[in-house]
Amino acid sequence: MIDDLIPGETGTSLPDEEQVFRLIKGSMDGKASEADFSLSTSDKLASLRSVSVWSKKLTSPLQAIEFRGDGKNLYQLYSLLNVSEVRQLSFPGLDMQPLDVVWDKLFIDGSNILDNRPGAEGHSGITGLEKPPMMERRIFKALRTRLTDLANERLERIYKETESI
């Protein structure tokens, strides 16, 4: 794994030229869905209010799955996203960059001890996916659809060690 990328502090931006991936459960048709980019209750309670993504250079999909705990069997796909393309997503009438990709350091639950499991250093988040109070819901949903379209452009299957390719 290439190690020339140094993770930043939580909330700081990833470089434009980097790639991140999002673990995807897969829809009925085996695609990424807008539901994959909705914040969970725990996402909304976190200070960053983002959906988890992982730096491709620092984390492998199999490592990322290990952080999903009991739900890890549900994830069989990942989508690769160019950080710059996520930042470029917009909608007419918006005069701001709505989405960003930032570092999100992982800590062991309920402590200030850094999680040092393999791949933890690549944890990041896409911010801007919680509807801001001043943004119309239709604009927010349009952005979510555009992000889903982007996710479906580079959707890959995760091959687990027990599977034959």
Added chain:
Amino acid sequence: MRQPSRSGIEAAQAHVPKVSTVEPYYDFSTSHTAALSAIRNELSAANILGLRMLSRPQQLNYYLGTARDLGEISPHTAQFALSAWIKLSAELRGLLQVPDAATGSEGEVLYSWDRNEHHLELEIFANDKAEFFYLNRVSNETWEDELQPTTPISEPIAEKIALFKLTDD
């Protein structure tokens, strides 16, 4: 890409519930949940390969039933989502394209229809709210409405779902 195993396909077919209702068809425990998850992965792999073992309505029914049995959505939400599909399909006399379906982290179901530049989604939340959203990817036209379970389909909703009417070609 890995071929779905015959045993996985047969297991999926054996557990397809009746299309008209999402009845419990598994007395499930932790081990059954793992088995269902594996079966669904097999089915998804089969879909990716374009192998159509089941009709589209059967796939939708199977997907909702499995999501319910995995605990991703409540039985009530599964039933509501199926009822919503039946209601919309009836509006077009059975000629509405069966949507893709996905579940979210908060127990919601998201249906999506895509044809050329047209994108329509129906998000069915655990609190019985169901929101439509339409996006024209070319013109950026957007539209929103709510699906009311107990009232007839409104004209704007009928217009939007008509964009996804099945055609001979």
